[in-house]
Amino acid sequence: MRYPTNTQKNILKGRFETVNINAEAVAGTLESSDAQVTVRPSDRGLFVHIESSVMNQYGRQIKATVIETLKGLGVRFGNVEVVDKGALDCTIKARVECAVMRSNDASESGV
Amino acid sequence: MKNAVGREIPDEILKNGREVYQGKNYKDGKYIKKASPKSRMFVKPQESKLVATLKEACIQCGAHDGMTFSFHTELRNGDYVGAMAARVLVEELGLKNITVAATSLGAAQDVIADYIEQGRITGVQTSGVRGRIGEVISAGKLDAPAVIRSHGGRPRAVEADEVHIDIAFLAAASSDCCGNSSGVGGKNNFGSMGFGTHDAHYADHTIIVTDTLVDFPNLPSSVSAIDVDAVVVVDDIGDAGKIATKEARMTDNPRELMMAKNAAAVIAATPYFKDGFSFQTGVGGPSLAVNRFLEEHMREKNIRMSFALGGTSKAICDLMDKGFVRHILDTQDFDTGAAAHIFRTPGHHEISLSEYANAGNKGAYVNKLDYVVLAALEIDTNFNVNVITGSDGILRGAPGGHPDTAAGSKCCIIVTPLTRGRMATVCDEVVTVTTPGDCVDVLVTDYGIAVNPLRQDLIECLDKAGIEHVTIEQLRDKAYSLVGTPDKLEWEDKVVAIVEARDGTVLDVVRKIKPLDVNAEGEEVKF
Known part of the structure; x- marks a missing residue:
């Protein structure tokens, strides 16, 4: 695994007040216990859409985790789409972070 | 009314003598009156009960609107006979208000989900329900709730006449021309026919469906010719290879x-x-x-x-x-x-x-x-x-x-x-x-x-x-x-299935789920 880049470190440490979603980026898979997160630029505001195989029992928690993660990163604008296949919170958080990184060219794709 | 496992059972379910669950030995020592089937007399000497098509056999057995049919699921995921019977009753005979009473329902009988959606099959009594049939029942597509019974509860309900089977369609790996039939001796052997034998005793009519016709008498047999109205030979009763989705082998997990x-x-x-x-x-x-x-x-x-x-x-x-x-x-x-x-x-x-x-x-x-x-x-x-x-x-x-x-x-x-x-x-x-x-x-x-x-x-x-x-x-x-601690599920009032305890009392009900929607259209997220 590569060391985190400076941008990655700075994003994770919350050094930027705002992090933009500059381009469409995807992280994660549709495997069971994973979540696939797609981010797209938006100039209107921040919108989150959740699909989940465990929606009835965990939908609210998933949405809260996604929003909490975006807030921590400083994302103010963007369309964030999550297709969850029963991932744990830590996985959802990691996938959201990764997708945002990729939209900033701060992480390689293919994972 | 709350039952002994703390479940609220709605009063409208508790009709016709149906009671709530009151503990595992509540019915011990009580009596049931056993039902008896209406059984056709075969007085005249007869060479064979072979009938050319399942449709003809159904007509001979008096298939009618509002009837109940049963089948066994010994062929599990590889069963063809359940779907075959449903198709003949609904499509070839055009019957309505049909109830299916099966030992289980799953992907092999997916066509039944279509018939439920079309309102042709209106009653379901089963010991298991998977795949699309489970989804359409859960969506509230049946007028009356499905009844789920255990493997012991099913024969009890049949004996107590809570389920009266008009025609049992029993898949057999082999049969002779009179209906002495077995789960082995053919090309799709499933072994024990224990899921089907009881139906042959209590159904008004029994049709044996086989793909291997053998010389008379096919003995030893699991179902006896004395309980069989007709024998129909088809190309395949199922795919015995699908009995186990994978050959049961020791796990290495x-x-x-x-x-x-x-x-x-x-x-x-x-x-x-x-x-x-x-x-x-x-x-x-x-x-x-x-x-x-x-x-x-x-x-x-x-x-x-x-x-x-x-x-x-x-x-x-x-x-x-x-x-x-x-x-x-x-x-x-x-x-x-x-x-x-x-x-x-x-x-x-x-x-x-x-x-x-x-x-x-x-x-x-x-x-x-x-x-x-x-x-x-x-x-x-x-x-x-x-x-x-x-x-x-x-x-x-x-x-x-x-x-x-x-x-x-x-x-x-x-x-x-x-x-x-x-x-x-x-x-x-x-x-x-x-x-x-x-x-x-x-x-x-x-x-x-x-x-x-x-x-x-x-x-x-x-x-x-x-x-x-x-x-x-x-x-x-x-x-x-x-x-994480899950949120409680939210339900509508409509009961889609009744879960009976083995003694016939009501253990629980399944209601129609109210799906959770966390995506209010176009709602902007503000911190």
Whole structure:
């Protein structure tokens, strides 16, 4: 695994007040216990859409985790789409972070 | 009205003498009046009962609007006959208001989901429901709720005339021209026909559907010609290769092996583990693997099993061939190995679902059972088990003999991983109660063992043997710490299924789920 880049470190440490979603980026898979997160630029505001195989029992928690993660990163604008296949919170958080990184060219794709 | 497992049963369900569940032995000693079928006389000497098509056979048997038909699911995922019968009744004969009364329903009968959606099949009585049929029932597409019964509850309901079968369509691996038929001797052998034999006695009409016609008389037979109205030969009754989705083989998953080893250790630590004990297990990974570890304990103690009960896998047949099992009492064969073993091996017997588990008769084998090892979709802190609804509230499971064996056995062990994906198996309250907690004794998970506090005697046994155990609340807390505490499901008022206890009382109801929507259209997220 590569060391985190400076941008990655700075994003994770919350050094930027705002992090933009500059381009469409995807992280994660549709495997069971994973979540696939797609981010797209938006100039209107921040919108989150959740699909989940465990929606009835965990939908609210998933949405809260996604929003909490975006807030921590400083994302103010963007369309964030999550297709969850029963991932744990830590996985959802990691996938959201990764997708945002990729939209900033701060992480390689293919994972 | 609240029942003995704390479930609220709506009054409109409690009609025509239907009562709420009042404890596992509530009906003990009471009487049932057995129904008798209307049976056609075959006085005139007859060469053969062969009929060219299923449609013709149905007409001969008086198929009509509002009728109830049944079939058995010994061919499991490979069954063609259930779907074939439904298609003839609905499409070729154009009948309406049909009720299906099957031993299970799954992907092999997906066409029935279409007929439910079209309003042609309006009643469902079954011991299991998976795939699309579960989805359409859960969506409230039936006018009257589906009725879910255990494998013992089904023959009880048939005998009590709560289900009256007009025509039973029984798949047979071989039959002669008069209907002496069997689960072996053909090209799609499934072994035991124990799911179907009872229907032949109680249905008004029985049609044997086979793909292998043999010379008269086809003996020994599982269904006798005296109960058969017509015999129809088709190209294939199913695909016997699909009886087991994969050949039942020993798991190499270390987590499952650990649970199996612990379950076997619990068995070996209890007083019923002595020469002549009896045992049943399912065919899931960890349950099946218990056989292997049990063999070591039996060898060590130099004891044999008197009988193994229920659905049969090759693993238990192997144990018999090694001399560890005196009798196998077989309702259903889980793999082709077991289907080839029955009828060829002295001591490996076919039994009907009534003999197996019916609380309405005088000698069901489950009541002589020492141990049963079972799985669960969910188990709550009162040890209530759910094996019928997914944690999303959709019907997708089968009680089968679960409630019967749990109630009848001296020691019922549930083996299940603590979590599956994000779902907590051990939880505060199961979605649907299919097996009451006072029938469940020990829970073995990958994070520890819990014993039902009602069984202080078993707790002492485990302590004496040095087997560590925790409370079920501790297991639940561990599960929730891993996956988060789930929100409660939200329901509409409409009841889509009634879950009967084995004695016919109402254990629980399944309502229509109210899906959660967290995506308010276009709502902007503000911090």
